Amino acid sequence: MKQQRGRAVARPLFFAYDRPVAELSQIVIVPAGEGDVSAIKELLTSASLPTAGVDEHWQTFLVARDADRLIACGGAEAYPTAALIRSIAVDPAYRSHGLGRRLVRQLLDRLASRGLREFYLLTTTAEGYFARRGFKTIDRDEVHPQLLASRELQDACPASATCMRLVMLT
Numbered sequence: 001m002k003q004q005r006g007r008a009v010a011r012p013l014f015f016a017y018d019r020p021v022a023e024l025s026q027i028v029i030v031p032a033g034e035g036d037v038s039a040i041k042e043l044l045t046s047a048s049l050p051t052a053g054v055d056e057h058w059q060t061f062l063v064a065r066d067a068d069r070l071i072a073c074g075g076a077e078a079y080p081t082a083a084l085i086r087s088i089a090v091d092p093a094y095r096s097h098g099l100g101r102r103l104v105r106q107l108l109d110r111l112a113s114r115g116l117r118e119f120y121l122l123t124t125t126a127e128g129y130f131a132r133r134g135f136k137t138i139d140r141d142e143v144h145p146q147l148l149a150s151r152e153l154q155d156a157c158p159a160s161a162t163c164m165r166l167v168m169l170t
Contacts, residue, residue, distance in 0.1 A: 027099065029106055032061035032073065039063075039070040040087070047089040053077065053151040054087065061087070062103055062110075066094070074103035076111055079146035082118040083111045086152055088126075104133060108168070117168045118144060122152055122161040135164035 032040060037058050041051045054061075057077050064072035072090040076083045085107060090100045108119060120143055123130060127137065140153070140163045147153055 027064055027066050027071070027094075029062050029064045029072075029102060032058050032063045032075075034058065036061070036063050036070060036073075040073045040075075043070065043073055043089045043091065044087055049087055049089055050152065050157060052155070057086075060107075062106055064090075064094075064099055064103060072099050072103055074100075074107050076107055077147070077150050077152070078111060078114070078116065079144070081116065082120065082144040082146050083116050084147050084150050084152055085119055085121040100129070101133070108166075112168055119166045119168070120144065120147055121164050122157040123164065124157070124161045127162045127164070130164050133166070135166045138163050138165045 037054060040058065040061060040063065041054055044051050044054070054075070057075055060078055061073055061075035063070050071094045074088040075086050077086060085104065088100055088103060090103075111119065119135075121130060121135065131137070142165070143153065143163060
């Protein structure tokens with residue numbers, strides 16, 4: 001808050017490029033289309049995340065758009081009783097405004113509506129972020145066997161990545 005003649009004056013919050021936060025309401029999260037695959041891969045590459053498996057699983061991705069610009073994405077690899085949450089990335093100019101949280105929540109809600117209750121992920125940088133959302137660190141040998149076919153678990157993520165699980169109660 002800025003002081004003006006002895007009283008605090010609220011200042012609006014701005015993105016790094018001086019866009020008011022109030023305009024976040026104009027950002028939409030929608031299912032990815034086939035035409036989004038290259039933009040998803042570009043965003044993942046810029047965030048140093050693996051792109052292996054995106055071509056096979058793009059139908060489970062959600063994307064956030066600001067007008068025509070793809071600014072965030074998140075996906076899943078859904079199996080009969082469990083899912084691997086993957087590829088959560090937000091353009092740096094849009095970070096710290098809850099967009100990643102919204103993507104993860106919508107992914108989990110969509111998967112839970114299909115009856116899935118067990119969710120896994122691998123991360124090298126966001127363990128604290130996901131822990132605050134209820135995920136618990138586990139050993140890789142605790143991963144549901146259905147997920148072992150995933151490229152993420154086979155070779156796309158480093159062996160040093162932290163494995164996490166969230167179990168939703170019915």
